Amino acid sequence: MIGLALLLAMLPRDALGTYGGWGAFRDPSPLRCFAIARPVERGRGAPFASIANWPGQGVRNQLHIRLSRARSPNARVTLSIGERRFELRAGDADAWAPDARTDAAVVAAIRDGRSMSVETVAVNGAAFADSYALKGAATAIDAAALGCAGRR
Template identity: 80%
Template sequence: MSGLALLLLLLQARAPLGTFDGWGAFRDPSPLRCFAIARPVEKHANAQPFASVATWPRDGVRNQLHIRLSRARAPDARVTLSIGERRFELQAGDADAWAPDARTDAAIVAAMRAGRSMSVETMGANGAPFADGYALRGAATAIDAAALGCAGR
């Protein structure tokens, strides 16, 4: 089963808005949110890592990045998102990361639209560095489909 097929199974309760290469777009009814989501290129047997870009109309949030890492990171380890020549420092919890503010979210989404791939790098809780890589083909279309799925709501 492909990574996207597995991800689609996990998201069955959500209304699908479309699939675009390795990215899917979905709408959750309550609370209303729409999002584009993909799994990393490399398979992870015991983890469910993903990258998503979400819109939360009730909160006035649009194109907010969320990364679920493939493993727990070391305390105080930096998390860096790389897209082409651009580097973004992310805020992070144990196994999640996000942009520090809306301006950075907007810059990341713009870079995703123009990029071919992105990687999220950090130090694992075991002290070994790791990176989760994502193909960006289809990301822009999925992000647009997610934004349209929540437009006017």
């Protein structure tokens, strides 16, 4: 969590709180509030999982995953939380839920889960997974939602 705090401290934002391994923050321009965490095992790059609210765009609880490695162009990205599996849309090293309905289902699963993992195949053909502890995630998500409530 210290590495996450240092990374985020370099950017202009308001800290809304730290909850377990998750932090909640607000960026003033453009206004967005988000909960964010780093994987349990930190390898390469700066991977993270976040749930964001963008009041100006009417976006609420949007999932964004930064993978720890670039993925193979045709590799699927799967998010697993308990027994639930979600196929994500992905770029080279980022992934998102395909729609708002899936975002809502992911957040509901996070609230009930203990851990989540994001699995795919790297450009070198090796499978990999980034795993996240979910302790504090629900509170951080709520803090981020409150941080942008009634703002535009």
